[in-house]
Amino acid sequence: MLDFSYLSQAYGIYLLLVIRCNGFLTTAPFFSSRNIQVSIRVFLSLLLALILLPFFSVADLMLPISIWTLVLMLLQEAALGLVLGYITSIIFAAFQVAGQIIDMQMGFGMINVLDPQSGTQVPLIGNFLYLMAMLIFLAYDGHHSLLHGLWTSFRLVPPGKIWGGQNLLWEVVRAIVVMFVIGLEIATPVLGALFLADLALAILARTMPQLNIFVVGLPLKSLLGLFTLALSLPVYGVFLQIVLTEVQRTLEYILSIIPP
Numbered sequence: 001m002l003d004f005s006y007l008s009q010a011y012g013i014y015l016l017l018v019i020r021c022n023g024f025l026t027t028a029p030f031f032s033s034r035n036i037q038v039s040i041r042v043f044l045s046l047l048l049a050l051i052l053l054p055f056f057s058v059a060d061l062m063l064p065i066s067i068w069t070l071v072l073m074l075l076q077e078a079a080l081g082l083v084l085g086y087i088t089s090i091i092f093a094a095f096q097v098a099g100q101i102i103d104m105q106m107g108f109g110m111i112n113v114l115d116p117q118s119g120t121q122v123p124l125i126g127n128f129l130y131l132m133a134m135l136i137f138l139a140y141d142g143h144h145s146l147l148h149g150l151w152t153s154f155r156l157v158p159p160g161k162i163w164g165g166q167n168l169l170w171e172v173v174r175a176i177v178v179m180f181v182i183g184l185e186i187a188t189p190v191l192g193a194l195f196l197a198d199l200a201l202a203i204l205a206r207t208m209p210q211l212n213i214f215v216v217g218l219p220l221k222s223l224l225g226l227f228t229l230a231l232s233l234p235v236y237g238v239f240l241q242i243v244l245t246e247v248q249r250t251l252e253y254i255l256s257i258i259p260p
Contacts, residue, residue, distance in 0.1 A: 012070075013056050016077050016159035017049035023081025024150050029092045030134060030143055032085065048147075052154060073160050080163055080258065083172075084153055087254055088146060090175045091247050095133045097183030099126020105194045106225035107218050125229070129186070132233075133240050142244060149251045156255055163258045171257065175250055182246070186239045193228040197221050 022045035025031040031041065102108075103123040137143075157163040197220060205213040 010053070013159050014049055014053050016073065017052055017056075017154070018045050019074050020077040020081040020153070020159070021045040021048045021052075021150065023078040024085045024146075024153075025081075027082050027085030027089055028146050029085075029089050030138065031146070032089065048150075052151070055154075056158060076163070077159065080153065080157065081150075083168075084149065084251065084254065085146075087172065087175050087250055088149075088247050090172075090179050091182070091243060091250060092133070092137075093130075094179045094182035094186060094243055095129040096123065096126040097180055098186035099123045099129045101183065101187040102126075102190045102225060102229070105191060106222050108222070129236065132236070133243070136237065136240050137244065140244075145244075145248060149255065152252075152255050153258070157258055167257050168254070171250065171254055178246055178250075182239070182243060185242075186236065189232040189235065190225050190228045193224055194221055197224050 022042060025041050025045055031044075100123045102125045106125070108124050197217075201213055201217045201220070204211065204216075
């Protein structure tokens with residue numbers, strides 16, 4: 001004979017698992033891409049929740065009788081998933097920040113392309129660096145690390161439990177600062193070459209006033225920037241390792257402070 005009370009409690013846990021998984025996949029790198037259809041993302045959330053369901057005891061969670069309390073629990077699970085995914089996306093966006101800085105210095109600041117992953121206008125070089133970093137990220141099973149972080153969040157904060165920490169907001173702010181700092185570091189090789197080009201063009205403009213420095217300087221800086229970018233591509237593997245290490249460190253720290 002079926003125990004309907006057990007089924008109702010198990011269904012409640014499963015629903016909370018699905019909500020957190022879906023919130024995480026909505027904002028996490030790669031999983032939040034528009035190339036992945038919403039139906040596929042929802043199916044993956046249902047599948048992950050079904051896999052994780054046997055690890056949680058029905059007796060540990062008593063669903064509230066009030067519908068508003070249940071809605072509050074669902075919103076709490078969705079917020080936790082969104083925060084975890086958004087933190088990793090912020091740091092990973094350092095490559096787009098670096099591309100934006102490089103584009104402005106090379107004269108490509110007015111050129112934007114449509115990013116099929118986010119559906120927004122992004123800088124040309126920034127989109128190239130981001131896609132290259134994403135390919136390397138997937139090649140080294142970075143998406144497995146994200147899913148492991150999701151599982152760790154369930155171990156630290158079981159479904160339906162209260163979460164939060166005093167330093168959570170400051171960690172989000174720190175992640176934004178780290179994004180800009182790493183982005184500037186990634187753009188440093190190209191910025192150094194373009195600075196020397198600007199210095200040489202300034203000296204040339206002083207010695208040859210009749211020369212239209214803008215006509216000569218714009219294509220020269222574009223070619224020099226692309227050449228320096230091509231030479232420094234092997235170095236971006238090191239920067240990607242720094243970004244991945246920072247993502248892992250930030251995710252671990254966030255997971256350590258979210259328990260109440």
